[in-house]
Amino acid sequence: MYKVLFILVCIIVQDVYASYCYPDFCQNTTNFIPESQEQCLLQPVKRGEDCKEMRFENLGHVPPSGKALAQVSLTAYVKDLEDINEKATAFNFSITNINFDRLITRYQNLGDEETSSCHRVKFYGNVTTYPLKEFHLSCPFSNNSFENNPYRLEYLISGDNYEYSRKLVFIVPNHRFIDQTVKDVAFYTPFIYIDVSDASILTLYIQPLPQRFNVSKYRVWMMNNDTNSTKEVTLENYNINQTIHHNFSVDNGVLYFKVAALHPICHKYGCINSTSPFISIKQPSHRLLIMIISFIWIPPVILYVIYHTYKLYKKKEILKRAERKPKCLLVYSPSHMAHVNVMIDLARYLRYCNINAMIDTLDIAESTNKDPVLWCNESFHSADAIIIATSPQTDEIAPVIYRNIDNQxxxxxxxxxxxxxKRYYALQFPYCKANDIPKEARQFKRFTMPEELDKLVKTVHEVEYIRFFGVSDKDFVDSIKLAKLQIVKTERNFQAVEENDLLLPDLQLKTRNSEILQLKEVDMKNTDSSMNSTVLKNFNTNIEELNLLGDATDGNVQTFCFNSTNRDSEFRIDTFNL
Known part of the structure; x- marks a missing residue:
C-alpha cells in the first residue's frame, strides 16, 4: 500500500523529548503478553482488511454512569522528514484522565477506505499509580501527498466492563500554511476538526494560531446545503494554549464548517478560512405505516422509491466531489503588470473557495527545486483543470521573473x-479582445470575468450548488477595474506602405484633373469644327493642372502646342514639341 502512517508513541511524565518514541515501561510488541514489570504494551501500525473492516459505530459513544469521558485533543504540526528531504503535516493525539485499560485508534481516508492504519495500546496494573498524566500518539504522514484530503480518526476506549468509541473528522492541512516559517497571518490556516459521534450535536474544535499573530477571536459558519441555512458565531479564545470548542445543535442535511481568524489586517470576514469535510446528518425517522388499499397506490409508491433512491445517489455523488479539493493550473501571458495582479487575485480567491489554484508567481518560489519548467510540468500533470486566460496584447513587458511559462x-x-x-476552460477579461485568447484554447468553454466567477467555481468543483461564506471577490473585481484603466490597447498596423504611394496624387485630385482635361479637349473640338479641315488643330495640355507630383502651385499657365494633320485615327509621337 502506497500510503503509510508512521505511528510514534510518546509518554509524557514531566518533560517531552523528541528522541523518545515510547517510555521504558511501554514495550513494543506484536502480541499482548505482559512480562514482569511491564506496564504498557503497544503494537506496530497495522493495515489491511482487519483494520479496514473494524467497526466502532454500535459500541456506544459515552462511558457508563460514574466514569468520566476521556479528554482528547488533536493538534497539527509540521514534521521535517529528513530521509526524503521534505516536510509534511503530522498530528499529536493526546488523552488525559486515563482510567481505562485499552486504546485502539484508526486513521482512515474518507474517500478511500483502503487507506486505513490502526494502532493498539494496552495498559497493565492500576493506572492511578502511574506517574502518567498525559498519553500522546504522534503520527506523521510518510510524505505530503496526503495533505488537503479528508480523513477521520476513530478511537475505542475499553475498561473492565465497558467500552465506547468516538469519531473525529478533518481535512489534513497543507504544511506550508501551518509552518513556523509563515510570517503573515493572512496566509496562516487554522486547523479544525469536528466530533461527529453524536448525530444531534456536533462539536467543533479549533487549534489556536501561534501566539506571535496575536489572534484571540475566530468567526465560524455552519452551513446546511439542503436547507441553504447558515449559522454564524464568533468564538473568543481566553487561553492561547487551550483548544477552542463549541457545540452546535444540528438537523438533517449535509453540513460543513468554515473558520477564519479575525485580525485587523484582514477583511471583515476574517483571514484565510479553513473548511471541514461534508458531514451528512440523518436523524432517526419515525415509523411510517403505509396501507395499500388497492393497486392504484402501487405506481406512486414505486415512483417515490425510485425518486428517493435517485436523490440519495445524487447526494452521495455530490459529497464525493465536494470532499475532494480540485487542482487547477492558471495559464496566462505576463504582458502587463496589471494583468499579472489580476491573475494573482484570482488565484487567491479560488484558494479561498477550496480550490488548489496553482500559479507561477506564487508557487514556483515555494516549490522544492525552484525550477520554473519542472514546476510547470508537475503542476500541469497533477491538475484536474487547466484554465487559459485571455491576455492583452501590449508593447509593455511585465517586470516578472518567470516568463514563457505560458508557452510551456x-x-x-x-x-x-x-x-x-483533464478539463479545459478559458477566461475572458473586459480589457482583452475576444481573439486575445491563444488559438489552442479558442474552442474551450469560456467564462466572462468577473460576471461568471461563481459559475467558474461551481464548474471546477463539478457541483450545481455550492456556497462559501467569509469569501469576498472585492480584491479581484477591483484589480480588474484598475487593469481596465492602466492597460492601453494598441492597434498594430501590419499593412506595408510603398514609398511611391506618397508621390501619387489623391484619387479625388486625379479625378478632378482628368475632368478639366476632358473639358478642354471638348472645347477645342467645338472650335475646330467651324474651320477648314486642312487647318492645323492645336491641343493645349496644362502639365501643372495634372498635379503629377502632388503639389498645388499658383502662377502663369505654360502651354505646350503640337500640330497634326487631319488624321482622326493616327497618333504620332514625333509631332510633340518635346
Whole structure:
C-alpha cells in the first residue's frame, strides 16, 4: 500500500523529548503478553482488511454512569522528514484522565477506505499509580501527498466492563500554511476538526494560531446545503494554549464548517478560512405505516422509491466531489503588470473557495527545486483543470521573473489534449479582445470575468450548488477595474506602405484633373469644327493642372502646342514639341 502512517508513541511524565518514541515501561510488541514489570504494551501500525473492516459505530459513544469521558485533543504540526528531504503535516493525539485499560485508534481516508492504519495500546496494573498524566500518539504522514484530503480518526476506549468509541473528522492541512516559517497571518490556516459521534450535536474544535499573530477571536459558519441555512458565531479564545470548542445543535442535511481568524489586517470576514469535510446528518425517522388499499397506490409508491433512491445517489455523488479539493493550473501571458495582479487575485480567491489554484508567481518560489519548467510540468500533470486566460496584447513587458511559462503550458496542452484526462476552460477579461485568447484554447468553454466567477467555481468543483461564506471577490473585481484603466490597447498596423504611394496624387485630385482635361479637349473640338479641315488643330495640355507630383502651385499657365494633320485615327509621337 502506497500510503503509510508512521505511528510514534510518546509518554509524557514531566518533560517531552523528541528522541523518545515510547517510555521504558511501554514495550513494543506484536502480541499482548505482559512480562514482569511491564506496564504498557503497544503494537506496530497495522493495515489491511482487519483494520479496514473494524467497526466502532454500535459500541456506544459515552462511558457508563460514574466514569468520566476521556479528554482528547488533536493538534497539527509540521514534521521535517529528513530521509526524503521534505516536510509534511503530522498530528499529536493526546488523552488525559486515563482510567481505562485499552486504546485502539484508526486513521482512515474518507474517500478511500483502503487507506486505513490502526494502532493498539494496552495498559497493565492500576493506572492511578502511574506517574502518567498525559498519553500522546504522534503520527506523521510518510510524505505530503496526503495533505488537503479528508480523513477521520476513530478511537475505542475499553475498561473492565465497558467500552465506547468516538469519531473525529478533518481535512489534513497543507504544511506550508501551518509552518513556523509563515510570517503573515493572512496566509496562516487554522486547523479544525469536528466530533461527529453524536448525530444531534456536533462539536467543533479549533487549534489556536501561534501566539506571535496575536489572534484571540475566530468567526465560524455552519452551513446546511439542503436547507441553504447558515449559522454564524464568533468564538473568543481566553487561553492561547487551550483548544477552542463549541457545540452546535444540528438537523438533517449535509453540513460543513468554515473558520477564519479575525485580525485587523484582514477583511471583515476574517483571514484565510479553513473548511471541514461534508458531514451528512440523518436523524432517526419515525415509523411510517403505509396501507395499500388497492393497486392504484402501487405506481406512486414505486415512483417515490425510485425518486428517493435517485436523490440519495445524487447526494452521495455530490459529497464525493465536494470532499475532494480540485487542482487547477492558471495559464496566462505576463504582458502587463496589471494583468499579472489580476491573475494573482484570482488565484487567491479560488484558494479561498477550496480550490488548489496553482500559479507561477506564487508557487514556483515555494516549490522544492525552484525550477520554473519542472514546476510547470508537475503542476500541469497533477491538475484536474487547466484554465487559459485571455491576455492583452501590449508593447509593455511585465517586470516578472518567470516568463514563457505560458508557452510551456500550451506545448503540454497540445501533447496532452488528445488523452481527454483533464478539463479545459478559458477566461475572458473586459480589457482583452475576444481573439486575445491563444488559438489552442479558442474552442474551450469560456467564462466572462468577473460576471461568471461563481459559475467558474461551481464548474471546477463539478457541483450545481455550492456556497462559501467569509469569501469576498472585492480584491479581484477591483484589480480588474484598475487593469481596465492602466492597460492601453494598441492597434498594430501590419499593412506595408510603398514609398511611391506618397508621390501619387489623391484619387479625388486625379479625378478632378482628368475632368478639366476632358473639358478642354471638348472645347477645342467645338472650335475646330467651324474651320477648314486642312487647318492645323492645336491641343493645349496644362502639365501643372495634372498635379503629377502632388503639389498645388499658383502662377502663369505654360502651354505646350503640337500640330497634326487631319488624321482622326493616327497618333504620332514625333509631332510633340518635346
Amino acid at each position: 503550458a500550451l506545448r503540454l496542452l497540445k501533447e496532452n489534449y488528445p488523452r481527454r484526462n
